Amino acid sequence: MADTGNRTLRLLSLMQSRRHWAGGELADRLGVSLRTLRRDVDRLRELGYPVEARPGLDGGYRLAPGVALPPLVLDDDEAVALTVGLQAAAQTAVAGMAESSVRALAKVVQVLPARLRRRADALRAVTTTAAWSGEETVDPAALVTVAQACRDTERLRFGYAPAGGEPGERLVEPFRLVALGRRWYLVAYDLDRGAWRTFRLDRLTDPGSTGARFAPRALPGGDAEAFVREGVGVRSSTVAVEVRVEAGADEVRRSIGQWMTVEPDGPGRCTVRTLSDDLSWPAFAVGRLDAEFTVVAPLELRELVGAWGERFGRAAARAADGSRVTAPADAPR
Incomplete structure (x- = not known):
């Protein structure tokens, strides 16, 4: 059963890497007969992957577009490239791209093996990304930690240096990450102060989840973006x-x-x-x-x-x- 499952994943990876595969070539790559290949293709279809078959001399198999994005199978190099690319996209100024990139990055990092995470960190360490302006940048690792804490409703502890205030440690219940302009903000309930607060991520250091879960509170007004805009004095519309x-x-x-x-x-x-x-x-x-x-x-x-x-x-x-x-x-x- 394990061999069948591994072969199915291998078949999926091959079909995602090329638009069309001849049946014989695909069977050779998997080391199976054409009959076994057909059974493996049927198994993919049962899992919801829209595999199309074309008979004849030029026939074969292709993975057709579906109604939803199916799970992707990535090899080591692809996983590293995706991680580094998402880290860079998390700091882009393109409307809507940064927040989506952080959500995707949080999912990828969670399942990334340690050896691949080290490769991704090494590549990012020797890569310089030109900033749009002289504004402070946010460490992608901090973005991932905060995003995961928001998703998992886990209390978060970090150092914070407010403008014109004394640096100190904060213990919060994170609610949402908001990308506004070219900055990131965390909306969270500050447990020490007993109030909702907005934190700029470029002023936040060493974020770490405490592992303590909490029941989400209701944000006043319910709109995290509006809460940030009001707090930092930004216009309410683009x-x-x-x-x-x-x-x-x-x-x-x-x-x-x-x-x-x-x-x-x-x-x-x-x-x-x-x-x-x-x-x-x-x-x-x-x-x-x-x-x-x-x-x-x-x-x-x-x-x-x-x-x-x-x-x-x-x-x-x-x-x-x-x-x-x-x-x-x-x-x-």
Whole structure:
């Protein structure tokens, strides 16, 4: 039975690695007869995997798209690559990607063998990820620990250095992780203070689960994101940004595709879209491109770019001593 189960997992891994397999080639890879292969394929179907068979000389098997994502089987290298990739994605500024990446990372790390975890940590240690700005970054390991504590309703202990306050140790009942702007926040019930609090993860050190379970409390208002926004004074809604850039989509995507959606809009032109609760960073992102651009929406971004342009123009015309700089007569205009 063990051999059958191992072979079924091996078959699943092979079918997920290639779109189409000839029956004979697949049987050879598994070291079984075609008849046994057919039984193994039927077993996968019983488990809910949509395996399609095509008869004939060019026939074989393929794993078809299903109505839901089935469990994936990864080899060692794939598991390490997935872990490192999710760690990097957890710090991205793409709307919605960071939180999903942390949830997926928590699931992968939980079942990752120690030898593979060491490989993933070693690879991450020698890899540098360029930050969007000079803001503090969050250790992915801390993100995973906090996410797992939220999921498992286990009390969490960590060091915390609040802005303008004395550092100290906190014991909390974690409720939700919230990605807001380019920062992570933990919404939790502070047991020492007897109140709900918001904690910035870049100010949090050495988080560790105590192993003590708790019954979840009701968050006032029930909305963790709204609770964080109110606590940190961030606007309650994001703004849709659309900018038309006079440059090819591939060129623009290489520069800002990590943070924005870039779509072709004719030869040598593209449209850039994103959602933001701070218009200064999309203004900077498109402004640093070596290309002309037009702000389609919102009006506030157009006004911000205009104000920046006027201020930069005054700065360019001003000498270090505050006097005006006179351009040479033959200077380009």
